[in-house]
Amino acid sequence: MRCEQAQSHLSAAFDGELLTAEAAVDARTAAAHASGCQRCSAFSTQLTTLRRTLRYEVVEQVPDVAPAVLSTIAERRHHRPLASGWRLAPVAAGSAGAAVASGSAVSVDSSIGWMMSSS
Numbered sequence: 001m002r003c004e005q006a007q008s009h010l011s012a013a014f015d016g017e018l019l020t021a022e023a024a025v026d027a028r029t030a031a032a033h034a035s036g037c038q039r040c041s042a043f044s045t046q047l048t049t050l051r052r053t054l055r056y057e058v059v060e061q062v063p064d065v066a067p068a069v070l071s072t073i074a075e076r077r078h079h080r081p082l083a084s085g086w087r088l089a090p091v092a093a094g095s096a097g098a099a100v101a102s103g104s105a106v107s108v109d110s111s112i113g114w115m116m117s118s119s
Contacts, residue, residue: 001029001030001033003033003037003039003040005026005030006029006030006033006034006037006040007030007040007043008030009023009026009027009029009030010027010030010031010034010040010043010044010047011047012026012027013027013030013031014047014048014051031044
């Protein structure tokens with residue numbers, strides 16, 4: 001076995017890509033090659049070091065959450081207020097009520113914009 005083939009099979013084995021019996025045999029052959037080849041042995045060591053460094057593990061089946069996420073987004077869009085400006089109406093009304101209750105008045109002076117004055 002050539003080094004390029006061995007390294008390809010070693011990499012597949014480290015990535016958990018041994019889907020067939022033939023691939024498993026190739027991986028064992030590659031491991032045997034690496035035990036007697038300094039270059040491939042170093043490659044195998046690098047793969048092990050990389051996996052430990054990245055803490056990489058092959059993930060088994062992962063549930064597809066995309067449909068649930070898209071459904072939630074669509075549902076929340078459906079229940080939105082009529083216009084985005086209306087969301088602030090209760091805040092504005094509450095602020096105006098608080099200003100009146102505290103004895104302050106809000107007025108507009110065209111030269112300086114909004115200002116608060118005590119009554």
